[in-house]
Amino acid sequence: MMRVGLLTPLLALAFVALALFMPATAPFFHWLFPENPRPVFLRASFLELTLAHAELVLISAGAATAFALGVGIFVTRPAGREFLPIVGALAAVGQTFPPAAVLALAVPALGYGEAPTLLALFLYSILPILEGTIAGLHAVPADVREAADGLGFSSATKLTRIELPLAAPYILAGVRTSTIIAIGTATIGSTIGALSLGSPIVEGLAAENTAYVLQGALVVALFAILVDRGFELLERRLARQSRSELPASRPRRAAAAAAP
Amino acid sequence: MSTADLAATRRTSRLALHDRVALVLALVAAAGSFGAFLSIAPNRLADGRPLTLWNVGLSQTAIVLALLVLVFMAAFIGDRTWRSGALFASGAGLLISMLLIAGTAAAAQLDPQEPARRIALGSAFWILFSVGVLACFQGLQHAARIWKALLSLALAAALIAIAASGELNSLSLAREFHAQRATFPTELLRHIGLVAAAVVVASFCAIPLVLAAVYRSGARSAIFTTLNLLQTIPSIALFGLLIAPLSFVAAHVSLAREIGIGGIGAAPALIALVLYGLLPLVRSADAGLRNVPANVQEAARGMGMNAQEIFWKVDLPLALPALVSGLRVVTVQSIGLAIVAALIGAGGLGTFVFQGIGEYALDLVLVGALPTILLAVAADALFQIVIANVRSRP
Amino acid sequence: MIEFDAVEKFYAGQRVLGPLSLSIPQGALCVLVGPSGCGKSTTLKMINALITPDAGSIRINAQPVASHPAEELRRGIGYVIQSGGLFPHWRVRDNIATVPRLLHWEKARVAARINEVAEIAAIHRALLDRFPHQLSGGQQQRVGVARALAADPDIILMDEPFGALDPVTRAALQKELARLHHNTGKTIVLVTHDMDEALALGTTIVVMRKGEIAQSGTPAEILAAPRSDFVRDFVGGADAAMKLLEFRKVREVLRGGAESCDHSIRTHDTLRSALTEMMTTGRSILTVQNESGAIVGSIHVEDIVGASKR
Numbered sequence: 001m002m003r004v005g006l007l008t009p010l011l012a013l014a015f016v017a018l019a020l021f022m023p024a025t026a027p028f029f030h031w032l033f034p035e036n037p038r039p040v041f042l043r044a045s046f047l048e049l050t051l052a053h054a055e056l057v058l059i060s061a062g063a064a065t066a067f068a069l070g071v072g073i074f075v076t077r078p079a080g081r082e083f084l085p086i087v088g089a090l091a092a093v094g095q096t097f098p099p100a101a102v103l104a105l106a107v108p109a110l111g112y113g114e115a116p117t118l119l120a121l122f123l124y125s126i127l128p129i130l131e132g133t134i135a136g137l138h139a140v141p142a143d144v145r146e147a148a149d150g151l152g153f154s155s156a157t158k159l160t161r162i163e164l165p166l167a168a169p170y171i172l173a174g175v176r177t178s179t180i181i182a183i184g185t186a187t188i189g190s191t192i193g194a195l196s197l198g199s200p201i202v203e204g205l206a207a208e209n210t211a212y213v214l215q216g217a218l219v220v221a222l223f224a225i226l227v228d229r230g231f232e233l234l235e236r237r238l239a240r241q242s243r244s245e246l247p248a249s250r251p252r253r254a255a256a257a258a259a260p
Numbered sequence: 261m262s263t264a265d266l267a268a269t270r271r272t273s274r275l276a277l278h279d280r281v282a283l284v285l286a287l288v289a290a291a292g293s294f295g296a297f298l299s300i301a302p303n304r305l306a307d308g309r310p311l312t313l314w315n316v317g318l319s320q321t322a323i324v325l326a327l328l329v330l331v332f333m334a335a336f337i338g339d340r341t342w343r344s345g346a347l348f349a350s351g352a353g354l355l356i357s358m359l360l361i362a363g364t365a366a367a368a369q370l371d372p373q374e375p376a377r378r379i380a381l382g383s384a385f386w387i388l389f390s391v392g393v394l395a396c397f398q399g400l401q402h403a404a405r406i407w408k409a410l411l412s413l414a415l416a417a418a419l420i421a422i423a424a425s426g427e428l429n430s431l432s433l434a435r436e437f438h439a440q441r442a443t444f445p446t447e448l449l450r451h452i453g454l455v456a457a458a459v460v461v462a463s464f465c466a467i468p469l470v471l472a473a474v475y476r477s478g479a480r481s482a483i484f485t486t487l488n489l490l491q492t493i494p495s496i497a498l499f500g501l502l503i504a505p506l507s508f509v510a511a512h513v514s515l516a517r518e519i520g521i522g523g524i525g526a527a528p529a530l531i532a533l534v535l536y537g538l539l540p541l542v543r544s545a546d547a548g549l550r551n552v553p554a555n556v557q558e559a560a561r562g563m564g565m566n567a568q569e570i571f572w573k574v575d576l577p578l579a580l581p582a583l584v585s586g587l588r589v590v591t592v593q594s595i596g597l598a599i600v601a602a603l604i605g606a607g608g609l610g611t612f613v614f615q616g617i618g619e620y621a622l623d624l625v626l627v628g629a630l631p632t633i634l635l636a637v638a639a640d641a642l643f644q645i646v647i648a649n650v651r652s653r654p
Numbered sequence: 655m656i657e658f659d660a661v662e663k664f665y666a667g668q669r670v671l672g673p674l675s676l677s678i679p680q681g682a683l684c685v686l687v688g689p690s691g692c693g694k695s696t697t698l699k700m701i702n703a704l705i706t707p708d709a710g711s712i713r714i715n716a717q718p719v720a721s722h723p724a725e726e727l728r729r730g731i732g733y734v735i736q737s738g739g740l741f742p743h744w745r746v747r748d749n750i751a752t753v754p755r756l757l758h759w760e761k762a763r764v765a766a767r768i769n770e771v772a773e774i775a776a777i778h779r780a781l782l783d784r785f786p787h788q789l790s791g792g793q794q795q796r797v798g799v800a801r802a803l804a805a806d807p808d809i810i811l812m813d814e815p816f817g818a819l820d821p822v823t824r825a826a827l828q829k830e831l832a833r834l835h836h837n838t839g840k841t842i843v844l845v846t847h848d849m850d851e852a853l854a855l856g857t858t859i860v861v862m863r864k865g866e867i868a869q870s871g872t873p874a875e876i877l878a879a880p881r882s883d884f885v886r887d888f889v890g891g892a893d894a895a896m897k898l899l900e901f902r903k904v905r906e907v908l909r910g911g912a913e914s915c916d917h918s919i920r921t922h923d924t925l926r927s928a929l930t931e932m933m934t935t936g937r938s939i940l941t942v943q944n945e946s947g948a949i950v951g952s953i954h955v956e957d958i959v960g961a962s963k964r
Binding site for chain 1: 625
Binding site: 558559561562563564565574577 | 704738756
């Protein structure tokens with residue numbers, strides 16, 4: 001049985017309600033900000049914003065996953081092992097770059113709008129997935145590899161049937177990190193002209209309309225949390241299927257002393 | 261023919277590829293050098309006209325070409341020491357010549373008739389510069405740690421010296437930087453101050469959470485669920501969510517207003533950075549404390565240490581590397597998030613980024629973004645050195 | 655003298671130990687031996703209050719264990735565990751000094767004591783300034799023993815101390831432990847699952863099974879008269895006969911009269927070495943000399959065979 005709890009469905013309900021029926025909250029925001037003549041963001045519907053936001057994240061995360069998987073597999077094969085140090089260093093140093101700075105750097109390259117946002121999201125998303133792929137493929141125990149060789153697996157079937165399934169939890173963890181960062185960065189993407197759930201926030205900040213800020217912030221926060229919960233469920237299902245888990249911490253303290 | 265002769269012929273007749281990374285770098289650089297080396301615009305807002313490397317000058321092109329050929333040839337050198345040396349030398353040469361060529365070329369393009377002319381760095385510059393960095397990395401990969409440190413420091417010093425000498429002053433980035441010289445130190449200090457305050461406050465807030473997570477098994481899952489939830493919320497949204505309650509507080513509590521708490525400014529930024537910082541800190545400290553080997557703890561109890569003695573003498577020292585790596589994550593993360601804080605009026609280097617985006621002044625964006633990246637990379641490197649030292653010490 | 659009086663321990667409502675009564679005399683090297691899960695480690699850890707009994711009482715020199723604060727009690731009892739359990743962030747020197755420092759000894763006294771116990775545990779001076787991870791498994795275990803000896807406790811508890819070592823190192827350390835016990839006269843309680851280790855070291859052996867004592871006694875008693883099939887199997891079936899010869903002396907089956915023979919053996923040698931001597935020389939009778947070398951009789955192969963029967 002998968003434990004979902006009560007929190008996630010409640011948050012999901014709140015998210016759907018807000019995304020679909022934000023204009024209905026006008027009386028509430030009017031009460032909250034009585035001096036505000038336009039208490040609800042109406043330039044685009046929140047459903048539209050959510051879809052635009054999701055599209056940015058899906059395209060960039062999808063492309064980044066494909067690219068990172070390819071590179072990660074290449075540098076862990078004998079043919080590409082030479083590239084492992086430089087690729088690993090790039091992935092590690094690249095992740096210390098602030099996402100907002102990467103987004104800002106995309107502007108000189110591609111101007112304003114969706115394109116630079118997509119580029120920044122794509123470039124940044126590669127790094128955690130690449131790191132996860134490399135770590136996951138390295139974590140495949142040597143004896144398992146050897147057993148696969150001994151049983152006569154070709155290197156391609158060994159990769160698809162043994163190595164990738166065993167590395168899957170690490171790869172998924174990388175995709176999760178990437179996606180959450182991408183959702184956050186896509187929000188900031190509104191400052192360079194991309195339409196996303198960040199648009200009400202950025203416009204609200206510029207026009208000192210706190211109601212807009214609140215609406216955008218609430219919906220995008222719920223969106224990010226729900227996506228993260230989704231990954232959590234996916235990770236748990238994967239762990240149960242493959243009976244392998246991310247390296248957890250050691251057995252509980254005191255367990256050794258209590259053993260009879 | 262003797263065996264020695266045979267070996268010699270084999271050595272000369274068979275050209276073997278020894279470093280495909282160098283080969284790829286040389287090819288990428290060659291392809292990239294076709295793009296715009298500089299871009300020249302009549303003013304800050306207009307689009308630039310590209311200036312390629314060979315437009316800059318024949319001798320400059322020849323120097324870059326020679327260096328790229330050296331990178332290319334390095335790929336075929338069999339001896340590792342020589343190959344690494346050639347790669348590092350060509351990489352360093354590329355970095356230094358890039359700066360010098362860009363600086364002098366920009367100076368030559370200045371026009372007294374057109375005082376607003378902007379000479380910006382183009383894609384060819386950035387690609388060749390990146391290839392230079394990667395060639396240096398590849399060249400230093402097998403070097404002893406001391407050589408790595410010395411050569412990188414020497415190279416960094418050389419690049420900084422070139423920048424400081426005024427050689428680059430004609431580039432629009434330098435001019436933009438010069439234009440902001442009055443506010444830059446203030447914003448830089450404000451950025452660092454915000455990050456430092458966030459790290460310190462988050463560390464103190466993390467202590468009770470860590471103790472509860474490690475020693476009260478009931479609280480563990482609730483703490484991690486909450487912190488993970490906070491970490492998931494996009495930064496700008498968390499800043500936004502704090503505005504309303506804080507302006508409410510500022511409006512109704514005069515004391516809060518007097519000490520500078522308001523919906524906009526440093527207060528929401530600091531609170532948000534602290535909230536973000538908690539998860540990495542608590543997670544790494546928790547892992548560090550829980551990974552203290554069970555038999556070591558049992559030995560400590562068996563020796564007659566009490567709970568406090570076990571914590572201070574055994575658990576804490578053994579968890580120290582994990583604690584420092586938590587600080588590393590939080591510091592690097594906060595440096596990046598503090599950019600976004602500029603949107604809610606907290607100042608910092610993000611001010612330049614968003615002002616530049618708003619005014620379509622791309623060099624101004626770089627004035628904010630490049631120092632932030634350098635700050636993050638430097639903080640990361642510093643913490644790595646500290647972690648390596650705590651590891652090797654008792 | 656350590657006494658267990660009707661001690662019981664429950665986990666999740668199930669009795670996992672006892673009722674167990676046992677007394678370990680002063681100066682004994684008592685080995686608790688049995689298969690995993692038999693309760694031997696639990697029994698050991700009750701002596702220094704790492705585990706508290708749910709019923710019954712434990713007394714050390716007539717003082718109930720529960721009457722002392724646990725930490726104070728433990729500082730007075732040496733404790734050695736499997737693979738050392740050394741503090742990885744402290745040098746060997748500091749590991750050894752743990753308990754003396756907990757007891758706030760003076761610096762000079764601590765320093766002197768470190769050198770003393772290092773010598774007793776055969777730890778080379780040069781190792782004192784190393785970190786545990788720079789030592790071999792055997793060296794780590796010596797440090798574990800030195801650390802337990804540091805505050806000169808009367809009682810030393812050892813929980814599978816040699817379990818993680820290779821056979822050669824284990825044999826060497828066993829020999830040193832026997833020597834140390836002989837020289838210091840301390841009471842040592844040692845837990846192992848290895849019957850050979852128990853026979854090699856123990857002056858008293860307590861065979862445990864499913865939380866109860868299956869049999870206790872001297873090695874010879876247990877080998878000669880196993881009280882149940884479990885003990886018989888555990889001490890090694892047919893092989894036990896050979897082991898028993900280790901604990902019997904020539905003088906026990908000595909025949910009077912001086913049958914002269916060119917091969918001789920002494921009264922205090924074991925029957926096993928007598929048998930070995932016969933096999934290597936091809937004789938079935940050996941002359942027996944006493945300690946001063948005078949011939950006191952002879953030993954016959956059929957008497958040795960008889961002695962190995964239980």
